[in-house]
Amino acid sequence: MDPLGDTRPAEAERARMSRRQTLTLVSMASVNFSSMLCYSILGPFFPNEAVKKGASQTVVGLIFGSYAICNLIGSLVLGRYIVQIGTKFMLVAGLFVSAGCTIMFGLLDRVPAGPTFIALCFIVRSVDAVGFAAAMTSTFAMTAKIFPNNVATVLGSLEVFTGLGLIVGPPVGGWFYHSFGYEVPFMLLGCLLLIMVPFNLYVLPAIEADPSKDSFLRLLSHVKVLLICFVIFTLSSGLGFFDATLSLYAMKTFNLSSGYVGLIMLGLSLPYCLASPLIGYFTDKYPDSRIGLTVTGGIVTAVGFCLLGPAPFLHIPSQLWLLVLMLGLIGFSLGMTAIPTFPEIIVCAREKGLEEGLSTLGMVSGLFGAFWSTGMFYGPIVGGLITQHLTFEWAATIQGGVGLLAALLLGVYSLWERRRGSVQQTAESTPLLD
Numbered sequence: 001m002d003p004l005g006d007t008r009p010a011e012a013e014r015a016r017m018s019r020r021q022t023l024t025l026v027s028m029a030s031v032n033f034s035s036m037l038c039y040s041i042l043g044p045f046f047p048n049e050a051v052k053k054g055a056s057q058t059v060v061g062l063i064f065g066s067y068a069i070c071n072l073i074g075s076l077v078l079g080r081y082i083v084q085i086g087t088k089f090m091l092v093a094g095l096f097v098s099a100g101c102t103i104m105f106g107l108l109d110r111v112p113a114g115p116t117f118i119a120l121c122f123i124v125r126s127v128d129a130v131g132f133a134a135a136m137t138s139t140f141a142m143t144a145k146i147f148p149n150n151v152a153t154v155l156g157s158l159e160v161f162t163g164l165g166l167i168v169g170p171p172v173g174g175w176f177y178h179s180f181g182y183e184v185p186f187m188l189l190g191c192l193l194l195i196m197v198p199f200n201l202y203v204l205p206a207i208e209a210d211p212s213k214d215s216f217l218r219l220l221s222h223v224k225v226l227l228i229c230f231v232i233f234t235l236s237s238g239l240g241f242f243d244a245t246l247s248l249y250a251m252k253t254f255n256l257s258s259g260y261v262g263l264i265m266l267g268l269s270l271p272y273c274l275a276s277p278l279i280g281y282f283t284d285k286y287p288d289s290r291i292g293l294t295v296t297g298g299i300v301t302a303v304g305f306c307l308l309g310p311a312p313f314l315h316i317p318s319q320l321w322l323l324v325l326m327l328g329l330i331g332f333s334l335g336m337t338a339i340p341t342f343p344e345i346i347v348c349a350r351e352k353g354l355e356e357g358l359s360t361l362g363m364v365s366g367l368f369g370a371f372w373s374t375g376m377f378y379g380p381i382v383g384g385l386i387t388q389h390l391t392f393e394w395a396a397t398i399q400g401g402v403g404l405l406a407a408l409l410l411g412v413y414s415l416w417e418r419r420r421g422s423v424q425q426t427a428e429s430t431p432l433l434d
Contacts, residue, residue, distance in 0.1 A: 078090060140342065
């Protein structure tokens with residue numbers, strides 16, 4: 001089987017997984033759930049807590065952004081050297097680092113307000129980002145290596161656990177914060193991550209591979225890869241925008257508590273959780289639909305952002321039911337857009353002639369993680385700045401416009417590429433006349 005191709009397996013192979021694949025799937029699911037649980041608990045209460053400690057909304061955005069920029073650097077470096085480091089060691093070490101940082105972050109409320117608190121927030125979040133990058137980069141690469149013919153289906157199924165982490169995190173984090181204070185959510189979730197370390201040491205298979213001489217630049221020389229990466233950037237920047245702005249906006253506009261803000265965020269996570277496995281299965285069965293779904297999902301996401309506030313030029317008053325409805329629409333369309341991108345980049349890597357194997361899959365994982373992190377850096381910072389100097393409504397509208405641009409560019413290029421391929425095929429099949 002070609003690990004970089006679209007070839008679909010026989011029905012018997014599709015219906016039965018090996019013990020190695022089953023254990024890997026269990027491990028990946030546990031990593032996705034626990035990692036996203038720790039990531040998502042910040043949304044309902046940390047921005048408000050940071051403001052109390054002397055941080056402005058722009059600084060809050062920078063704290064979220066620092067996580068993203070360190071994740072970006074970590075994804076590129078770790079993705080390039082995944083074979084030398086080892087996928088299993090990278091994942092387990094990443095979990096251990098994230099566990100320690102999560103516990104340390106829970107102690108920051110004891111730090112004096114002002115520059116000391118802000119500086120330690122930056123340091124702890126930055127180190128945590130490198131651990132998260134290690135875990136996620138190895139997860140994507142191992143998934144594509146062990147399930148070469150069902151990448152989108154498996155990734156879509158794993159995103160159920162990512163979605164569960166995003167669903168459970170905000171309300172649980174908000175409830176624990178409201179009931180027990182700042183420290184308890186981080187202590188509990190840090191201990192959960194520590195438990196995952198020995199579990200994954202036992203469950204994960206070891207994967208041996210040879211290093212590749214290919215580079216990120218060769219992969220990025222494919223125009224379609226660049227445009228897909230732009231789409232990935234807009235998706236993650238939208239989520240980063242929510243991290244830094246949504247809780248403060250909901251509390252101020254609708255006078256909600258942190259617990260209710262966590263429930264509102266379910267409107268984003270639950271549809272994404274439900275849509276991802278369906279989109280993954282569909283795109284594995286019909287691989288030609290990947291670009292169409294990505295473009296359609298990007299356009300729907302843009303519409304959702306424009307109606308989230310809603311956009312000031314629409315002259316529609318802000319209403320809680322509309323906010324929840326648009327979060328649900330964005331969550332579903334994010335699944336449509338995000339799930340097909342990873343296997344499509346793998347196909348593009350094959351078209352560029354990159355060596356097959358774990359090294360290339362590691363670079364694809366690192367590239368995906370790097371552009372995702374770039375968006376997570378851009379979203380909170382720019383979203384926070386626009387919200388601070390204009391309004392949340394304008395910030396959401398601008399975010400939607402960027403997403404619309406990315407979707408349209410990918411759609412236009414794909415149509416042009418398909419048309420060019422048809423013309424070349426017709427020319428080659430037409431016999432030359434004497």
